[in-house]
Amino acid sequence: MESKLLLSIYVLWLREMKRLIRSKSRFVSSLAMPLMFLIFLGSGFKGVQFQGVTSYIDFLTPGIAGMAVIFSSTFAGLSVLWDREFGFLKEIAVAPVSNVAVICGRIAGSATTSVFQAMAILILSVPLGFSPATTGIVASLPFIVLMAITFTGMGLFFAALIRDFHGFGLVINFVIFPLFFLSGAVFPISNLPSVVLPVAYLNPLFYGVDGLRAVLLKNSVLPAWFDLVASLIFSVVTVIVGAKAFDRL
C-alpha cells in the first residue's frame, strides 16, 4: 500500500517535472519579476542598512528568494484550476490513486520548482554582490521546501475559494503581494506601523525569510530553530486546509 502511494506520488511529480521542462520559457519569465526587484531595489537602496546588515543586497536576496517561492508555489496550487478547466482533474479523479497522493504529488512538484527558482535567485545575486555564508545554501533548503509546501496548500485553498480564473488577480493583488510586503522581505517588519505587526507575525513568509537570513547571513530577528518550527507548523496547517479545499473542488 505504501509503495503504491509512493509510486502514485512519483507519477504525479513526474508530470509536473515534464511540464516544467517543457515550459522552460515560463520558468525563466517567472524569474523575471523577482530578478527585477533584486536588481532595481538592490541598486536603488544601495547603502541602506537594516538589522545591522551592512550591504542591502545581502539583506534583500533572502527576501527575494522567498518572493520567488511564494509566487511559484501559490501558482502551482492555483494551477488545479487549469487542470479542472482542461478536464485533466477528472482523469486523476477516476484513477486508482488517493487524494493524499494527488496532493502530495502536486506539492512535491511545486516544492521542486520552488527550490530551482530560489536557487537561481541565490546564485544570480552573487554577481550583484550577494555574499552568503557558504553552508547557508544547503541549510536554506528546508526553509525553501517548507515555504513551498505552505504556499502550495494556500494556493489549493484559494483555488477552491475563487473557483475560476477570474479571481486569480484578486488572490495575487490582495493576498500574495500584501503577504510579501508584510514579510520583512525588502525591509524589516519592525519599520511597519505597529497596527499591522500582528498580521506580519501571522505571515508564514516572515518566518521563511527570517529563517533564510538566519542561515545565509547569520542575522535574523528570531533564532533559526524558531523560524523552522513555525514554518513547519504553517506547512502542516495549510496542507490540511488545502487538502480539504481540494476535496470540494
Next chain:
Amino acid sequence: MYSIVVDELVKRYNGTKALDCVSFKVRKGCIFALLGPNGAGKTTLTNILTTLIEPDSGYAEVAGISVKEKIKVRERIGVVFQEPALDTRLTARENLEFHAMLYGVSKKEREKRIEKALELVGLKEWQDVLVEKFSGGMKRKLEMARVFVHTPEVLFLDEPTLGLDIQTRRKIWNYIKMLRSKGITIFMTTHYIEEAENLCDMVAIIDRGKIVKIGTVDGLRRELGEDTVYIELFEPCRLEVIEKFEEVMEVNIGEDGKTIQIIASKGDELIPKLLSSLSRSGIKVKAVSVKTPGLEDVFMKLTGRKFDGV
C-alpha cells in the same frame, strides 16, 4: 454474471431527485446504453458508478465491488468523459505513459500496449505532438487509446461521440465494438438515438431520474410493434384490396384516394404481398416506403413527450 448492479439508487440535488429509485443490472461483456434527454440523470448515474459522487441511498456495484470501495472500483474501470480529460501540455505518448503508470502497468507491458493503442486509433504519427494541437476528434481517439492501455473490466463512456463528425463517429463506434469483443463491458450514455440503435445490446431509457424502460433495441421496437407503410398510387383504389391482409391494423386514405398510410404489424412482410395483390387488380404503384419505429418512437410512447435530444 453481471458487471454492474444498481439497486434502488437515489440522489437528490437541493431537494429534487436527480435519480429516483433506479435499479438495473448489466450483463458482463455487453454494450449498455443509457438513453435520455439532457438533465434526465445520465451523468449523475455515471458519476456514482465511477465513484465521483456518492448516492444518498441505495446500492451500486461495479465489477463485483461496491462503489463505496472507491480505489478498488477505480482499478477496474476506465472512463471517457464528455469533455476531454487530457494533459494538453504533454504529448500524446506522454499522456498514455502517464495513464499507464497511474494504473500500475509495468514498464515492459506499457511500451507494448502504448504502441498497439496508438496504431489502433491511428495516432502513431502524432504520438510526439503536444495534445494542445489536437482536434476534438483526435483527442477523443487518444482517450479511447487510453482505454486500450490499461484494459479495464468495465468502461464508462459519457456521450462518446458528442460533437464529432460522422466519420470519426463511426471509427469510435468500431473501437467500442472491438473493446466489447475483448470482453470489456461498456456502459455508455448517449442522447443520440441512432448511436444506441447501432451499437448497443441493451438500452435503458431514463427520463426525469427514472428508468422508464429497459431491454434490447429490437425488443423495445418489437414491443411497439407497428410499422407504417406509405403507398402512392397513380389512381385511387378500393379499401378491400388492402384490408384483407392480416398484418394490416389501420388504413388511412388521403383525400385524393391515391396516397395511403397503413399501420401494420410487419410492414416488411406486408409490402411484397400487397404489391402483387395490387398488380393483380391492375393498380399501378408509384412509390412505396416503410418506416419501422425507432427508439425515438419508443421514447415518445413511454413518456408522452418528444425526445428533445435530437
